Amino acid sequence: MRLTLRIWRQKDRNDPGGLQTYQLDDANEHMSFLEMLDVLNQHLIEKGDEPVAFEHDCREGICGACSLVINGVAHGPLSKTTVCQLHMRFFHEGQTITIEPWRAKGFPVLRDLIVDRSSFDRIMQAGGFIDVRTGAAPDANAIPIAKPTSDLAMDAAECIGCGACVAACPNGSAMLFVAAKASHLNLLPQGLPEKARRARAMVKQMEAEGFGSCTNFAECEAQCPKGISINFIAKLNRDFMKASLFPQGGGGKREA
Amino acid sequence: MKLDAKVPSGPLADKWTTYQDHLKLVSVKNKRKFSVIVVGTGLAGASAAASLSEMGYKVKAFCYQDSARRAHSIAAQGGINASKNYPNDGDSDFRLYYDTIKGGDFRSREANVYRLAQVSSNIIDQCVAQGVPFAREYGGLLANRSFGGALVSRTFYARGQTGQQLLLGAYSALMKEVGRGGVELHSRVDMQDLVVVDGKARGIVTRDMVTGEIKTWAADAVLLCTGGYVNVFYLSTNAKGCNATAAWRAHRRGAGFANPCYTQIHPTCIPQSGDYQSKLTLMSESLRNDGRIWVPKKQGETRAAVDIPENERDYYLERIYPAYGNLAPRDISSRAAKRMCDEGRGVGPTGRGVYLDFAEAINNFGEDVIRDRYGNLFEMYERITGEDPYKVPMRIYPAPHYSMGGLWVDYNLMSTIDGLFVLGEANFSDHGANRLGASALMQGLADGYFVIPYTLSAYLATVDQKAVSESDAEFKDTAQEVKSRIDGLLKVNGSRSVDSFHRELGNILIDKCGMSRSEEGLKEAIGKIGQLREQFHQDVRVLGEGTNLNQELEKAARVSDFFELGELMCYDALERRESCGAHLREEFQTEEGEAVRNDAEFAHAAVWEFTGDVSKPQLNKEPLTFETVKLATRSYK
Known part of the structure; x- marks a missing residue:
């Protein structure tokens, strides 16, 4: 060739x-x-x-x-x-x-084709985790999770953090990444206690890193190598809205 | 070199708990006075760094990737073992321990393996609490499947990407601690050397991969969680950046290197297609649950797989190992595939391949069930080969995948250098001469979450050492050595690329120190590697400067260490005049090609000491004693 x-x-x-x-x-x-x-x-x-x-x-x-x-x-x-x-x-x-x-x-x-994606790590540091200490976990089968819920969380968790969504977006928005990461945890019962705090903190950090806003082009979904659905963006918007309207609802103090 | 394994006394099943009860602790307020360096952020490194930070230690973590989430644990597909016995098929800590020790061909340390089995269940609990989305049954409880080398279903999995999900769990814990300020994380930073002060590991020297800056870091202890070394073969299933430099440099500073010749060749990888090939792609071993492995009975068969009638196919694993069949352990399956191809019955354009056929499973369960189990693996296969495995059988061939050998550690995971701990694949302790599937993830997380928090605390509580700082002579001197080494590589300005040398080294090793080894071949390899190493240092071409992002320079430094390690692998393989696990010496096998172990002379870990001359390593031995199991001939028939 x-x-x-x-x-x-x-x-x-x-x-x-x-x-x-x-x-x-x-x-x-x-x-x-x-x-x-x-x-x-x-x-x-x-x-x-x-x-x-x-x-x-x-x-x-x-x-x-x-x-x-x-x-x-x-x-x-x-x-x-x-x-x-x-x-x-x-x-x-x-x-x-x-x-x-x-x-x-x-x-x-x-350099050349290499970019600095450390902004993604900082978004994760803001809220992309469940606050559980090593050794403090109950038996793995203590909380049953319906298979469809677990499968949906897994769909979101397939995100490999490559950043293609940002590169594809005319606005340079990182919403698909943030939505996938937040939804993976927000869908699971283990992630519920911090759901509101997580949505607020991750969105706030995303904005601080200079990423654009989502205007529903859906180019991110089309170019995502793992086929992450923009439905998760809708879910993050919902979680974020709820967290902003009802800051006491399971999220403690308003942070955003 | 003194090798005291420090295995606690008492019955095997009680050793760890009794030991934990009596370990020295560091008080809550004193913990923050201690600083710990963690190199590598895969399962072992991320879990250790996060756990130690949660406890209150000041942690500095380092990774060469742009994000800690990309460490190569991410690529593990199949699953993670645990003795939960959720399926009620008779599993227990003892059984998991026994399978692992037998799978390792009785060449691992009994007490470490038992502890691994004991903490395996805690790992699953921890991961689920972090939000790892393991596969579930419709009732909402966790699903299990079986894996090579076991007769029970004890493997937890998350589609075909268990490694990514477990690493994201550990990485999220790490991110939590970075956000909280407990861990200082340095990505795109490559460890170049270990700093030893008064015989104790007190820091590291790093190179910033963007600016080229050489920097030193001081601490009270250093943890190497830097993975394995099968990239020494050039073509392997490892990520391109995986390297042995951290471990090798620690070895040169006094850490014993144990069983370097134990390298696992994984049976189910996509065969090589050409000389430009940059890596080999693994297809999860879990595929062997439903896929049947076969070759044509006839040599030089030219018909397409689907045109070969049932009675002209040889399902050789089912034929030779009826009890385990397609789930025979990795070393055994790999060698059987090689034998079939050596007999001229291999398939595909190169003749180095065997079929992995799903026709029967699709027929029995339907395509949807198979898609649900292995969908992403099938897609990956089709993308790479252009063939649809729902319609034609996959072609697979063994490829270097994992190194059971590594830096020697005692029961506390401490190397022969005080204060230098080694976790995960980088150490040698748990898998003996062969690792069973779904055990690497288990070991990485066991070491990081559930072993090192205890043993490191005990070390820090009792160690007597002076305060050190980066301005001390030992730090400056080690940094100077690193600078000279890097300048040396840039100055050669020869005619051959780093990759061309690495490929040649890999060819020698896979040929002479790969799936089978012989005295003659190993001696030849040692000679060739020595010559090639000389040539490398006289003729390698590394363009550009050391003061910016320079990928050729990164590679050159790593390959220069691979040369030395590759030679040591050959010395080790030569010295071990027996066959065990993944190490097959042609002189020691049955007529059917099965390994013949020699327990009287070789029931030991071979621990190599650096003498200052790469070609004259010093051998030390840790005898392996077995209180609970009887050393049996390993049979999967």
Whole structure:
């Protein structure tokens, strides 16, 4: 496979950066997209050029490290697929492929295709947990949870925290991520005592990190590699509204 | 090197509880005077850091990933074992312990394994309380399934992503503590060395992966929770960033390295497709619950799987191991697959593959049930191979997956360096020569949630050590050594990329120190690795600078340590003149290719000491004694 690659190169946070074009003649359809980039990088190293920096780790679609916008779409053309699981058989001979980093105010570029997503961690620190100490748990079967409820919580919990939702959103909103994380816990009986506090604290931190607001484009759902539903955004809005209207309702003092 | 396992006296089942009752404690108000460094934020590291912070210790946690949530525990698919006996099929702490010790081919430390089984149930309780959405039955209670090497259903799971869900649980506890101010978390920071003061671990040297800054950190104890080392093979199921540097650097500073040759080759991975391959993808072993493994009876079969009639298929695991069948332990299943392929009956374009067939299960239970159980795994398989496993059998082949070997630790999880504790896959203690499925998650969380909070407290309560700071000479000197090492790699400016060296090292190791080993092959490998290591230091090309984000430099530093570890694996495999678990020496096997153990000479952990010369490691032995079990030939027939 012969490909023309237009890749975002940026030395560091302060460099303005720009797209550079590379020709690659020895890709093949069985390679993953990242393996194709590996091959390009080996050629660059041979020529004495610095290889393209991109984030990746498990290459199994679960760690959420890989984060490329391919031809304008987060994680590329195949739905419900991370870049690391995307194979070159979904591209064609002679194709021009544009590869860019996630672009959002909440995700500053560190180098080339790598962005800083520590804002997600800070949102989690604000409320993405159940406050239980090690050793203080009752028997695991003490509280039965209806299978449909548990399955729905699991649907939300499938979020891998990659940030594609933010990259896909015209507003740079992180609502799908925050909604998935908050809903996973808010749906479970173990998460109920802190439901209101959690909704308020996570939304507040999201706004502080410079992410935009949700205006229901639903691009996030379309580009989410795990197919997280925007229904969870509706749920978070509801939880947040309820927490704001009834601050005493299971959430203690108003914090937002 | 003194190896005192410090196993408490008393009957096996009472050791841990009696020991806990008498351990020294640190008072509530004194806890905040102690600082602890935790390296790695996978299951072991995140659970340890969160638990220790909850107790009141000042914790500094480090990970090389951009977020603690991405540590490689996240990729575990199948499940986590616990002796809850919810299904009422006769499980107990003893049975879980016995299966684990037998699965490890009687090469693990009895007391540690029993403790692991004892705390396994607490782990499930803890995870459920954190909101881990384990699979449930319609009645609302937790579901279980069976897994390789066990005759009971004791595995808890969350779709095919149990690791992610457990790690998110531990990570959320960690985030809670970071938010509260108990843990200072440093991500994108890579540990480069250990600082030892007066024979005790007192700190680490790190490299900031964005700015390149080399920094030192002082503490009262250091916990390594840095995972395993099978990326030494280049192609493995590990994440690309998994590396042995933290453990190896600790080894060079005096920590004994135990059983490095025990590396697990997992039977169910997607076969390699080409030379560009960057990693191998695991398909959860849970698939073997419903999938049947077979190869054609005929050599050089060319028909498609679906065109091969039933009577021309060899369901070889069911044939050779009728009791366990497709659920035979990993080492046994992997070697059987290799033998089938060596006989010329492998399938797929490379001939290195066997079928994992779901036709019968789909026929029996319906496609919906199978989709509910394994939907995401089937999708993943189709994405990677372009084949639909609902219609044609999967092709699988073994791949390096887990390292049972690791830094030697005593019962308290402390290494041969005082104050250096090692948790999870990075230590050697619980899985012997082979790990059973769904036991890695169990061990990581057992160590972090339920063992280290006790044993570390006892250490801190009794240790007599002076205050240290980052401005002390030991810290400055170690940081200087790290700087020189990094500058050295940048200065070579040779002709070959880091990856090309790593691939070559991996090829030598998988060929000579992989699924089967021989004296001749290992000696050859040692020679080749030594030469390649020399070449690496003279001819590697690392472009760019050390003062910014430089992924080639990160890799180069790791590969340079893999060379030394790879050589040690070969010395260990050579020295162990028996076959046990995942370690098969061709000279010691039955005619059918089953392992022949030699308990009289090798019922010990081989603990290697760094002598200053990589090629002259010193061997020490911890004898393994068994009070409760009789050392039996491991049979799954």
